[in-house]
Amino acid sequence: MSKKSIRDVEVSGKRVFVRVDFNVPLENGKITDDTRIRETLPTIRYLTERGAKVILASHMGRPKGQVVEELRLTPAAERLSELLGKPVAKANEAIGDAVKAQVAKLKDGDVLLLENVRFYPGEEKNDPELAKAFAELADLYVNDAFGAAHRAHASTEGIAHHLPAVSGLLMEKELEVLGKALNHPDRPFTAIVGGAKVKDKIAVIEKLIEIADNIIIGGGLSYTFFKAKGYEIGKSLVDNDRLELVLEFERKAKEKGVNFLLPVDVVVGDAFSADANTKVVPVDAIPADWEAFDIGPKTRELYARTIAESKLIVWNGPMGVFELEPYKNGTKAVAEACAATSGYTVIGGGDSAAAVEKFQLGDKMDHISTGGGASLEFMEGKALPGVVALNDK
Numbered sequence: 001m002s003k004k005s006i007r008d009v010e011v012s013g014k015r016v017f018v019r020v021d022f023n024v025p026l027e028n029g030k031i032t033d034d035t036r037i038r039e040t041l042p043t044i045r046y047l048t049e050r051g052a053k054v055i056l057a058s059h060m061g062r063p064k065g066q067v068v069e070e071l072r073l074t075p076a077a078e079r080l081s082e083l084l085g086k087p088v089a090k091a092n093e094a095i096g097d098a099v100k101a102q103v104a105k106l107k108d109g110d111v112l113l114l115e116n117v118r119f120y121p122g123e124e125k126n127d128p129e130l131a132k133a134f135a136e137l138a139d140l141y142v143n144d145a146f147g148a149a150h151r152a153h154a155s156t157e158g159i160a161h162h163l164p165a166v167s168g169l170l171m172e173k174e175l176e177v178l179g180k181a182l183n184h185p186d187r188p189f190t191a192i193v194g195g196a197k198v199k200d201k202i203a204v205i206e207k208l209i210e211i212a213d214n215i216i217i218g219g220g221l222s223y224t225f226f227k228a229k230g231y232e233i234g235k236s237l238v239d240n241d242r243l244e245l246v247l248e249f250e251r252k253a254k255e256k257g258v259n260f261l262l263p264v265d266v267v268v269g270d271a272f273s274a275d276a277n278t279k280v281v282p283v284d285a286i287p288a289d290w291e292a293f294d295i296g297p298k299t300r301e302l303y304a305r306t307i308a309e310s311k312l313i314v315w316n317g318p319m320g321v322f323e324l325e326p327y328k329n330g331t332k333a334v335a336e337a338c339a340a341t342s343g344y345t346v347i348g349g350g351d352s353a354a355a356v357e358k359f360q361l362g363d364k365m366d367h368i369s370t371g372g373g374a375s376l377e378f379m380e381g382k383a384l385p386g387v388v389a390l391n392d393k
């Protein structure tokens with residue numbers, strides 16, 4: 001990589017602001033998958049072993065610039081402390097006098113986790129004042145938050161203009177592994193896109209049509225395609241601003257000879273709950289007051305067959321609401337097909353990684369990336385603002 005990493009700079013005795021992605025899935029305040037925290041351990045240990053004072057910052061969820069009690073980073077601090085086997089101090093804010101005082105008290109090798117940076121409206125706006133306030137806490141900036149590297153925010157991009165700025169070991173590893181897989185992709189190359197961040201996911205499909213041989217669509221973005229075709233989609237997720245656009249995708253894929261796969265059947269439910277009434281229906285028969293939460297059995301078979309024939313599979317976004325028992329089968333089937341194939345498998349995304357771990361198939365995948373949206377944008381060939389802002393070698 002042409003960017004400096006923590007290995008290229010002096011860290012001992014320094015106050016180091018490390019942006020991590022501790023946006024881990026939570027259920028009733030408990031962390032259901034700690035992959036993203038575990039993946040930052042090499043960077044944190046590298047720094048503490050060399051006597052750096054480590055100040056960690058992360059976002060959690062999308063609190064939209066205000067304090068949301070359920071989105072505090074306290075559970076992440078506790079889990080990190082268990083994993084590191086040493087105390088991790090937790091601040092109740094991310095900037096200000098109380099935080100400055102906590103930083104001043106840090107001894108070499110200590111670790112402090114700041115509060116959710118998205119509690120501040122300036123974070124997502126990349127406000128230079130907030131970036132400066134972060135920078136005042138430290139002597140060196142390290143970005144290890146690959147999962148948020150596609151966001152130009154104050155703690156991922158702005159701060160890098162105020163301090164020496166280098167990558168962490170996870171960031172470095174992600175860019176290297178994904179870069180290798182995508183530079184000369186083995187073919188057939190299959191991209192699988194699902195999940196709930198519908199606008200973000202639809203935005204990458206245009207580029208995927210240019211690079212992949214098969215595109216598999218599942219999860220929350222499927223229904224925008226069905227609505228565009230004029231089908232009833234009930235209460236399912238939809239992006240009403242992109243109905244024309246998604247029709248264009250299918251035309252473009254056909255023109256390029258790309259196999260564009262949409263679900264043929266779905267599991268609908270009358271509630272977002274583990275004890276909902278559910279049924280399987282063809283995609284053009286979703287009842288008006290029901291919601292589609294998963295792909296159906298025919299789709300599972302179709303997708304598994306395509307995956308089995310692929311040499312490179314990049315998957316981001318669950319096929320359904322895998323967290324709930326009645327809606328987990330689509331994601332499970334795709335995970336099993338990825339685990340069984342001899343092709344190279346890259347699974348990306350906080351929730352996709354959690355799904356693969358839930359089905360105990362993590363060790364059957366070639367690479368589990370901590371970034372979903374980030375890995376898709378990297379794959380598109382887009383420059384990631386959180387990487388661009390770092391110092392060149």
Ligand SMILES: Nc1ncnc2c1ncn2[C@@H]1O[C@H](COP(=O)(O)OP(=O)(O)O)[C@@H](O)[C@H]1O
Nearest residue numbers: 195196197219220293320321349350351352372
């Ligand atoms: N049909 C659906 N309707 C509602 N939510 C869905 C649907 N399919 C998948 N999801 C949800 O998508 C979420 C993950 O989305 P996203 O964050 O985009 O994926 P990732 O973290 O892997 O990048 C999961 O929590 C899952 O419950």
Ligand SMILES: O=C(OP(=O)(O)O)[C@H](O)COP(=O)(O)O
Nearest residue numbers: 023147148349350351371372373
């Ligand atoms: O969870 C994340 O991305 P992912 O859901 O694509 O894995 C990252 O933490 C980025 O979060 P964001 O999409 O709210 O900016």
Ligand SMILES: [Mg+2]
Nearest residue numbers: 349350351372
């Ligand atoms: Mg996610």
